[in-house]
Amino acid sequence: MNNLTEELPLHELQGIVLHGYGHLYEARFVLLSIRPGRAKDARRFLASLKLTTAATAARKAAEPGPFVNVAFTHRGLEALGLDSALLDNFPRDFVEGPTTEARARLLGDQGESRPSEWLWGAPAKAPVHAVLLAYAHRDIDSVCDDVLRDAADAGFEQVERLETIRLPRRQEHFGFRDGIAQPTIGAVPGNAVAAGEILLGHKNAFGEPAHVPGAPKSAFALNGTYAVLRQLEQDVRGFWSFCRAQGSSDGDAVRFASQMVGRWPSGAPLVKHAPADGDPRTDAASNDNDFEYAMADAKGLRCPFGAHIRRSNPRDWGTASSAKECRTVVSRHRIIRRGRAYGSPLCPDAEPLSYLKALDAPDPRPNRGLHFLCFNANIEQQFEFVQRQWCNNPKFAGLVNGVDPLIGDHRRLAGEEPAFSIQRELTAERVKMPARFVRTRGAAYLFMPTVRAVASLAES
Numbered sequence: 001m002n003n004l005t006e007e008l009p010l011h012e013l014q015g016i017v018l019h020g021y022g023h024l025y026e027a028r029f030v031l032l033s034i035r036p037g038r039a040k041d042a043r044r045f046l047a048s049l050k051l052t053t054a055a056t057a058a059r060k061a062a063e064p065g066p067f068v069n070v071a072f073t074h075r076g077l078e079a080l081g082l083d084s085a086l087l088d089n090f091p092r093d094f095v096e097g098p099t100t101e102a103r104a105r106l107l108g109d110q111g112e113s114r115p116s117e118w119l120w121g122a123p124a125k126a127p128v129h130a131v132l133l134a135y136a137h138r139d140i141d142s143v144c145d146d147v148l149r150d151a152a153d154a155g156f157e158q159v160e161r162l163e164t165i166r167l168p169r170r171q172e173h174f175g176f177r178d179g180i181a182q183p184t185i186g187a188v189p190g191n192a193v194a195a196g197e198i199l200l201g202h203k204n205a206f207g208e209p210a211h212v213p214g215a216p217k218s219a220f221a222l223n224g225t226y227a228v229l230r231q232l233e234q235d236v237r238g239f240w241s242f243c244r245a246q247g248s249s250d251g252d253a254v255r256f257a258s259q260m261v262g263r264w265p266s267g268a269p270l271v272k273h274a275p276a277d278g279d280p281r282t283d284a285a286s287n288d289n290d291f292e293y294a295m296a297d298a299k300g301l302r303c304p305f306g307a308h309i310r311r312s313n314p315r316d317w318g319t320a321s322s323a324k325e326c327r328t329v330v331s332r333h334r335i336i337r338r339g340r341a342y343g344s345p346l347c348p349d350a351e352p353l354s355y356l357k358a359l360d361a362p363d364p365r366p367n368r369g370l371h372f373l374c375f376n377a378n379i380e381q382q383f384e385f386v387q388r389q390w391c392n393n394p395k396f397a398g399l400v401n402g403v404d405p406l407i408g409d410h411r412r413l414a415g416e417e418p419a420f421s422i423q424r425e426l427t428a429e430r431v432k433m434p435a436r437f438v439r440t441r442g443a444a445y446l447f448m449p450t451v452r453a454v455a456s457l458a459e460s
């Protein structure tokens with residue numbers, strides 16, 4: 001733990017903001033709505049919830065769980081009957097949520113990803129007021145059932161229970177190790193974010209305190225944070241069939257897929273272990289987050305400019321005229337990711353080489369993906385910026401119609417075919433992309449108050 005973290009109110013912060021709960025293999029994200037007229041009961045129930053703090057989460061092994069945290073949509077805070085002066089002071093992104101036409105467009109939620117097609121969170125569906133994040137070693141559904149029994153008595157209804165799964169070696173469904181690169185609050189060189197990039201009321205990367213809605217009259221939002229939850233369905237077979245078509249061997253397919261991601265399946269960064277070197281499967285390489293791009297790979301010969309990790313965190317490269325300025329720009333657009341995979345893997349070992357063998361086998365349960373969850377202090381400047389300006393930007397780093405090869409929506413633009421570009425010494429190979437491998441099935445913008453603020457709901 002670093003200096004700045006020690007200054008944070010660890011006994012008040014909900015634990016998931018600072019810790020991934022990786023030792024608790026089972027998790028459910030339970031979407032709840034509050035029945036009309038039950039605001040007071042609902043507040044009393046929430047205040048009685050035993051929420052996990054960052055201090056408890058830091059003791060990990062000594063704390064067997066279950067761990068429980070909670071966050072609210074703006075409609076949820078309204079349904080709880082919070083003061084209108086507080087409600088009206090929340091930022092527009094959070095108030096509107098992700099489903100307005102303009103936001104859906106900027107997030108790339110169009111075509112089959114448009115909100116009207118979603119399983120939950122769409123305007124025509126049951127409203128999502130609160131999301132309960134529950135984690136345990138085992139029997140997670142009984143943990144949820146116990147909480148929900150009391151919740152139901154207090155006027156809550158379950159809208160959806162999002163199940164999650166833990167894949168081997170922390171892979172996501174395409175078969176790549178995930179959750180390696182995370183910013184920490186504090187002083188880790190190159191990877192630190194100012195506390196106010198995550199927590200309201202603290203100094204952000206501009207040296208300003210992050211806006212606390214309702215302050216100074218209300219302390220409800222102090223030390224809180226915003227969360228973005230998105231159900232992202234992954235077309236694993238489509239992804240690997242496409243990669244298979246890019247070369248003659250399994251090795252070619254894995255190398256091409258890794259160029260789209262920017263890391264090898266093991267997690268080793270391409271910028272340190274170039275496409276020709278193969279996938280080093282050592283712990284040190286798999287967890288390596290100690291790299292930048294400007295000096296190591298200015299021409300994109302190791303890690304293509306358009307790769308998912310190079311554009312979702314360009315580090316010291318491509319966003320300003322010097323490496324130093326790039327780091328400053330990037331420090332204003334970081335997110336802490338806490339997503340979990342859902343659905344059965346295409347192959348039990350979640351290994352690319354097994355996927356390549358299974359491309360023609362039956363796939364009886366194709367509904368799988370990532371319940372993407374991230375934390376930030378400013379949804380527009382952080383999550384939305386990353387998604388819009390970097391991932392979905394067809395001209396990112398001078399590319400020609402090249403959105404994020406992994407998560408982007410690939411469409412023909414101004415006569416140009418959508419492409420993934422692989423830089424070579426004097427030119428770039430442009431690989432034409434199929435429509436998309438990831439589609440949105442639901443989403444919510446949430447506010448996660450401190451444990452103390454949730455407890456104060458009983459008093460209001």
Ligand code: HEM
Nearest residue numbers: 172176177178179180181232309312313370386387407438
């Ligand atoms: C199904 C959808 C997605 C998949 C399969 C996926 C997969 C991955 C993988 C394999 C990594 C490398 C592991 C790591 O560095 O931790 C990664 C990193 C990352 N992803 Fe995604 N991702 C998805 C969606 C998103 C979205 C929607 C965003 C934000 C808009 C995002 C932002 C990031 C960031 C910021 C990193 C870390 C980059 C770095 O710091 O080097 N991802 N993702």
